[in-house]
Amino acid sequence: MAPAKAPTRATARWRGVPKYVFLSIVALLSIGPLYFMVVSATNTTQDVLASSMLPGTNLLANWQSLTEFQDVGSAMYHSIINAVVTTVLALVVCSIAGYGFEVYHSPNKDRLMWVLMLAMMIPFAATMIPLFQLFADAGLINSTWAVVLPAIATPLLILLFRQSARSFPHEIIEAARLDGLKEVAIFFRMFVPTMKPTYAAAAVITFMTAWNNFLWPKVILVNPDYQTMPMLISNFTGGYVVDYGALMLAVLITSLPTIIIFFVLQRSFVAGFTGVVK
Amino acid sequence: MTPVALEKRPSRDKRKGGAKRELSPAARRRSLTGWAFLIPAAALIGLMMFWPMFQALLLSFQTGRGSALDWADPLTFNYSRMLEDDIFRLTLTNTLLYLVIQVPIMLISALVLANILNNPKLRWKGFWRTAIFVPAAISLVSYSLVFRTIFATDGLVNDALLGIGLIDGPINWLGETDTARLVIILGLLWRWTGFNVIFYLAALQNIDPTTLEAAKMDGAGPIRTFFSVTIPQMKPMILLTVIMSTNGTIQMFDESYNLTRGGPANTTMTMSHYLFDVSFQNNPNFGYGAALSYVILIIVAVLAAIQMKVGDKRD
């Protein structure tokens, strides 16, 4: 561990090797289970249980067995609606709040921010039962609202947007005000377009959280017609005989939207969290 | 600028003074606009988090099964009942065990990986990044079921270990307490390490390159530089990830429910899973469930407070 000054080219090359070996092992462990999942989606139950690592020809049969008793289309539809509505509303509500806390900050608003941050510590489990009764009283069981409303405003997103608003040049706001732009217009025309990476990062996080949400939808979406993909695959193992090929296909299908969103927005994702304005 | 500042904002902000003293009509309108910007989020958090939390407190003072709830006598009955609850103690131990073992390993691995990935000279960077990030995109239920399958007695992991001769007979991973807990921890590491790498990469990009140059000039090696230059600058982000991971682990449900079903003999069951069983699966005891949830809340709050304190101190 001694500080190495000006290593020779040979030692430099040698020093790099363990790093690549390490990365390769990590990558293998990381991708291995996913590869198994993809391959198994094309295999029969027997092949899955025999841990076959080769693609099979059972994809179509798995699809048929999956869709025979499960309404994948409906579950996919509800998952997408829930996740998209949550994401859109969360971005609007939290970014406007984060911006508001920073740009119009006052001691009282700072205090409110502090109180809202406390909510970060509230475990969902602690609010689940009363929240359930709240929605039940409001007659909102089985509704998209019941899934979406608790997920819209999160302290983390507000914090993220407040931080990015902090790096947003104040002069731009002043200049826009002098030009006679309304406050809301400044937000939508100046802030939003500049903060695309932050929005991308927030979108990825919110979409994934919403998509993966399991416990709350399981509690609040009582009618099987409203079930989401995670609920569908969780129930899949509750039957008397499990078709592993079909299960793995369902697991793969459930993962696809988040994987796609993730890859599309991957670059902006890291940039968004750095909070750097380009 | 890092995206984390849980602490009070810097007081040297020059915008601060003017707004408060004399409010011009424009400034007042602006202030109102500001409030209007905050209200939707604040109202939602109030209604969806603080209000239910208050309700849970009331509920935790009630007893009864099903819908026949009544005030407990004494009011703290559910809390004192908890002291005699062996399953609760077990789930608390399990949850803390996951926390103590998994979170440090995960965050240290994530720091190391982020540091390697941040090296501009690294080859095939896109591939490594993708490979490390991709588990973070998999749904919790999905990966739990995949892990359940590959750790079955006749599953992939046993086949692989038998194949390379590391073990003589199949290991009953999910059937033994220690190995079942290990599988949960491995699952959590697999799913969440990459997620934290993303945050650390973001923080690394914020590090002032001149400080690294300066360290190099001073003759510090990469490891020394990492500990004395990089880590201190990443502290706010590390604090955030510690709080997020702690919070997530204490509240963990999906893995316990889908991967091990809490077994064998409840030895992998988490507190949230027990809470779910008490409230919805067994003879429903919502008052006791609410009391359990308050204990979870207090644990999370205390841990977060400690973490922030520790995080502050090393400034």
Next chain:
Amino acid sequence: MTKFRSGVVMAAAATLAFSLTACSSSDDTTEGSGGDSSAAAAGDNTLTVWAWDPAFNIYAMEEAEKVYQEEHPDFTLDIQEVTWEDLQPRLTTLAQSQEFDELPDIFLMQNNAFQKNAINYPDLFTDITDSPIALDEFPEGVVAYSTVDGANYGVPFDSGTAVSALRTDILEEAGYTVDDFTDISWDEYIEKGKDVLAKTGKPMLSGIAGEPDTILMMLQSAGQSLFDDEGNPTITDNAALSSAIDLYSQMVESGIYLEVNSWDEYIGSLVNGNVAGTINGIWISGSLQTAEDQAGNWAMTNLPMIEGVDGATHYSANGGSSWAISSNANVELAEDFLASTFAGSTELYDTILPSAGAVANWLPAGDSDVYAEPQEFYGGQPVYADVISFGAEVPANNTGAYYYEARDAVGVAITQIMGGTDAASALGEAQSTVEFAMN
């Protein structure tokens, strides 16, 4: 334009914040796509049903629909697959929130869970005591599962009569026949099982580790349960239970009982031919028959008996389920439907018996010729007639509201005992766990 847009956004944000109260009455019925499944919204001739096994009870429901359609051509069922693990939380949730509108017309309930639900949430059910459904045509012990304070809430569906199913080909390899395993004691079963294991390498039976099904079947075969007549847990000082646990440990230790981790591994051990038999409710027949390559190699007999315990028999039960009419049902239609199918149609039971192995609880069904038919899968043995005769011998035992808590606690105790904990202290802990849950 800008002004308009900003106005809209602010209005939207404000609406959003208060949408809970604002939208509560109008929006909930229009959310999502297929929202008309609740009974109230469905047509007059449609019943919604929750059941959990496509190959078994859902299939039986579909056949019942066909039977009923003969007389009522407009009738349809909307059957939704809800696993049992999901159905219980759903019922709790709905009852707790008094959201009975979301209940289906009919749902299936595990017999062992019936008391718990009917006691905690009688509002979920329709009392069918005075309905046209002839409950006296079912065995008294089975109707008792769904009876609380003299009120009946369920129509028994499948029988949980326990059988000892055996692979005749494997036994033959070891020099045994089914007769060698009929009317025997557990000690003999273990002794012969060791021999079978030694000669064929196959354990006698398999079961899920931590699931006390086998032990509870042993217990019931002696007329015992985990509760006494007053409903107090009797996990400690229970001679039948300790004998059962002792026998169970002997079987696991000698290797003739293969412990697996999950239901699918259990089914796998049967259909892949890893074990020489199984002991379970007759409903296991449906799963056995998926192994078409084993046709002709299975047989069924009665259970081994616990020696030295009062009231010990060769007969027991595991599982079984009943149909409940919800409080949200089109009661008249649901009652008529059940009375003309599961409580009144020999035709229905004749159909679902051979194809799904659904052995009826409805006594008149047992008189049908179909039950006496030799079953090819079981080497020509008329297994269903045998099962009906077993069923008549099953000793009754009481389950009570805390059956699942007790069952889970015993499961934990067994896991601990298998792991080396002393039986008395593990059972003592289980006893206090159950007492705690009831407190």
